[in-house]
Amino acid sequence: MAKTLLALVPPAAVFQTVDHPRQLPKRRPNAQIRAREYLTVPEVERLMKAAGENRNGHRDSTMVLIAFRHGLRAIELVGLRWEAVDLERGTLHVNRVKNGSPSVHPLDGKELRALRRLRREQQPASPFVFTSEREAPFSTAGWAKMIERLGATAGFGFKAHPHMLRHACGYALANKGKDTRTLQAYLGHRNIAHTVRYTELAPGRFNGLWDD
Numbered sequence: 001m002a003k004t005l006l007a008l009v010p011p012a013a014v015f016q017t018v019d020h021p022r023q024l025p026k027r028r029p030n031a032q033i034r035a036r037e038y039l040t041v042p043e044v045e046r047l048m049k050a051a052g053e054n055r056n057g058h059r060d061s062t063m064v065l066i067a068f069r070h071g072l073r074a075i076e077l078v079g080l081r082w083e084a085v086d087l088e089r090g091t092l093h094v095n096r097v098k099n100g101s102p103s104v105h106p107l108d109g110k111e112l113r114a115l116r117r118l119r120r121e122q123q124p125a126s127p128f129v130f131t132s133e134r135e136a137p138f139s140t141a142g143w144a145k146m147i148e149r150l151g152a153t154a155g156f157g158f159k160a161h162p163h164m165l166r167h168a169c170g171y172a173l174a175n176k177g178k179d180t181r182t183l184q185a186y187l188g189h190r191n192i193a194h195t196v197r198y199t200e201l202a203p204g205r206f207n208g209l210w211d212d
Contacts (some may be wrong), residue, residue: 038167043156044068050153051146056133058121060146062114063130063138067162070094070105071169071187074162078138080129087116100188170198177204 039047044064051060067077075097084093090107107115118129128137144162151160166187173183184195 037164038171039068039160039164040168041172043154044165044168046154046156047147047150047160050150053153058114059118059130060150062118063143063146064150064165065111065114066092066129067165068169068172069108069111071166073097073166074140074143077162078128078130078140078143081127082119082129083127085115085129087112087119094188096188099190101185101190103185103188105186167198170195171201174198174202175204177202 048061048064051057051064054060063077066072066080070092072080072094073096076094084095085107086092087107090112092105092107093102094105095102115129122131124135126135126137130138132138132142140162147160147162147165151158154160170183170187173186178186180192180195180199183189183198184192187195189195
């Protein structure tokens, strides 16, 4: 019997190939999305008011208050534990991420009242200060979604995000005339170059230059 000779034949069609690799859309720079990356004090107050109208209004408004007053990043806020809060002495131990410097911040009367009430009403009790309805610590994604919703409710003409509260803290303190070294320690910056941005834009830095 004669052997059959087989020849390789190229396929008529090629499946699951792409002539040009698909390119993901590039993220627009923040400057093209928002004119600034911080909130003013009145805007923070509007955010707190909107938070207070939520189903868990006291918890949500307290989260905004503590994040703003202490310049907390999202992960620092949601990871905050009661063991870091001294309600008797009125202090907050702040552990910074990104190799930041830890520090102890004072808690004023408004913050203490809010935190005491939160602890009394927290059911069930948790080692974490801020917990969700699922009785688990907040996630950074959940916190970001909350801030975005609150910004819309407050009537902001831009998309708000949690880091704007940290920047709001820095600018608010700079506007109060606090020196750069104090701001650096308060915000936990290792490099003072990250702090200078706040004092550079403080509107009061040039007050009195042309006084007669």
